[in-house]
Amino acid sequence: MTKPDLLLLASYPDPVVSALERDFTVHRHSEDAIPAELAERVRFVATGNGSGCGRATIEGLPRLEIVGSFGVGYDKVDVAAARERGVRVTNTPDVLNDCVAEVTLALMLALCHRLPQADRYVRDGRWEREGDFGLTAELTGRRAGILGLGRIGKEIASRLQAFRMEVVYHGRNRQEHQPYPFYADLAEMARDVDWLVVIAPGSPSTRGLVSREVLEALGPEGHLVNVARGSLVDEPAMIELLSQGRLGGAALDVFAQEPHVPEELRRLENVVLLPHQGSATHKTRAAMGDLVVRNLRAHLRGEPLLSAVA
Ligand code: NAP
Ligand code: 8YV
Numbered sequence: 001m002t003k004p005d006l007l008l009l010a011s012y013p014d015p016v017v018s019a020l021e022r023d024f025t026v027h028r029h030s031e032d033a034i035p036a037e038l039a040e041r042v043r044f045v046a047t048g049n050g051s052g053c054g055r056a057t058i059e060g061l062p063r064l065e066i067v068g069s070f071g072v073g074y075d076k077v078d079v080a081a082a083r084e085r086g087v088r089v090t091n092t093p094d095v096l097n098d099c100v101a102e103v104t105l106a107l108m109l110a111l112c113h114r115l116p117q118a119d120r121y122v123r124d125g126r127w128e129r130e131g132d133f134g135l136t137a138e139l140t141g142r143r144a145g146i147l148g149l150g151r152i153g154k155e156i157a158s159r160l161q162a163f164r165m166e167v168v169y170h171g172r173n174r175q176e177h178q179p180y181p182f183y184a185d186l187a188e189m190a191r192d193v194d195w196l197v198v199i200a201p202g203s204p205s206t207r208g209l210v211s212r213e214v215l216e217a218l219g220p221e222g223h224l225v226n227v228a229r230g231s232l233v234d235e236p237a238m239i240e241l242l243s244q245g246r247l248g249g250a251a252l253d254v255f256a257q258e259p260h261v262p263e264e265l266r267r268l269e270n271v272v273l274l275p276h277q278g279s280a281t282h283k284t285r286a287a288m289g290d291l292v293v294r295n296l297r298a299h300l301r302g303e304p305l306l307s308a309v310a
Contacts, residue, residue, distance in 0.1 A: 052076025148200030
């Protein structure tokens with residue numbers, strides 16, 4: 001029996017492509033180079049992992065039924081365009097919560113204890129030549145404010161508590177049954193915390209939420225952690241304030257124009273920078289890939305989707 005065509009718009013790990021190939025004939029193309037004859041007949045799209053599926057693509061695939069996206073954040077998929085056409089969209093929630101929470105703590109520990117600098121100090125032979133590295137700060141007893149106490153935010157919160165940090169949070173809604181104090185105003189929370197941890201979705205409603213005002217409220221003793229999306233933070237203001245010592249430090253996994261990271265930011269000593277590694281472990285990426293495949297396969301078989309956003 002012929003397998004249905006699937007348009008793969010992203011770079012997927014090889015085992016995930018192999019799993020897709022069990023049920024589909026996989027065609028790899030970028031959004032701007034989809035062959036016309038394939039566009040006419042394709043019903044399945046797989047994307048994510050840095051790629052998206054924009055309105056023009058959705059509107060250019062007349063038989064499209066479903067877009068499976070690799071990642072919990074689906075800000076590069078035009079969900080409104082999909083809904084208008086009755087196209088289903090799936091993402092990969094939950095399977096990456098532990099990994100992203102772990103990387104968040106790793107970033108915070110690295111920034112606080114200056115681990116990258118201390119490692120470089122040993123490698124460069126400076127310990128032997130110049131003596132001790134110097135003293136750093138610690139997380140214990142400090143207060144962290146979480147912007148976005150969702151699936152991942154809650155896992156971060158419990159790990160911060162294991163470090164005996166005080167946790168508060170901001171979101172659009174106060175959540176019942178959460179032990180953490182809620183702030184309705186983000187700038188007010190930023191003023192009151194030592195660490196601001198950003199883990200809300202990238203969307204029109206969160207764009208620029210971590211504004212100059214919020215960063216100034218966080219202040220010279222404050223630290224920003226962004227594991228969400230670069231779009232949430234006013235990046236030029238952040239770089240300016242970090243350079244002037246008006247923001248204490250930043251630990252960043254995500255940036256406004258990935259993979260571009262501004263030179264000025266890369267030169268700063270009070271930052272730790274990761275290349276969007278939040279979910280990048282063998283175990284978690286395999287689980288994410290598996291969920292993409294199971295969603296697409298479920299649709300093919302007329303079964304309920306496992307994690308639909310549209
Ligand atoms: P989630 O469960 O949907 O949680 C999102 C949280 O953000 C909710 O608590 C929500 O609370 C809050 N929120 C949404 N819109 C908001 C707004 N306009 N203002 C303030 N708070 C808002 O999502 P998740 O699974 O935890 O994932 C969160 C995001 O992390 C993803 O969308 C993705 O962008 C990012 N992420 C990054 C990596 C990485 O590799 N760095 C990995 C995974 C995920 P309210 O509804 O009460 O506002
Ligand atoms: C991944 C992510 O980097 O799930 C998300 O929203 O940002 C990360 O898990 C990405 O989606 C796949 O590379």
